[in-house]
Amino acid sequence: MKPVTAPIGIAKTARGLLITLPGRFWLLVSLRRAVKRLVAHEEPWTYLAPESKGVRIEQWVAEVEMQLAAESRRRAWSVSDAEWEAAPSAAAAPAFSPPSEPLIVNLPSAKTTRSTLSLLKKLEAGQVLVSTPDRGGAGALRIYVLRPSGRVISTRVARRAIEDRLVLPHCDGLFGPDTSQSWGFPTDLKPQES
Known part of the structure; x- marks a missing residue:
């Protein structure tokens, strides 16, 4: 209960x-x-x-x-x-059901900056990009941190990776992928057939 x-x-x-x-x-x-x-x-x-x-x-x-x-x-x-x-009699429901529409993630292009590529390498190694509100700010400012290492990522680099759809949202926000609070490396990248 x-x-x-x-x-x-x-x-x-x-x-x-x-x-x-x-x-x-x-x-x-x-x-x-x-x-x-x-x-x-x-x-x-x-x-x-x-x-x-x-x-x-x-x-x-x-x-x-x-x-x-x-x-x-x-x-x-x-x-x-x-x-x-860990009750054996009750069937466990999944904690999160993925969205019905597929999340589209782009591959890095030649215009992708070195700092963004470095962020992608860290995410590929198992880190997770997490967005947290700035404690000293008015709530509109966000800080991006890699977990579990705790390394702070530049807001410009993190926003570029998110807006260019280079990272996969974990859909842990209130309203789906657009309000996601964490992002990871897209491990299931398959080229789309034309």
């Missing part, structure tokens, strides 16, 4: 906004960053936020609900309880 997260509750009181959180520490840290003068209330996981024009609680709730939905969707795509506990 998968745990169900309690929703975030907000109530307007005479002392400010009463916010009830599910029991997750990262939510509290995120709320403390969004609301500077946060005060603990009597009940566990309840907090009072002063009601002022500077507090954008609705925006914070929307961002957190998107993160929680993405986390629950990620968990739904990962292993099932039967697979996790």
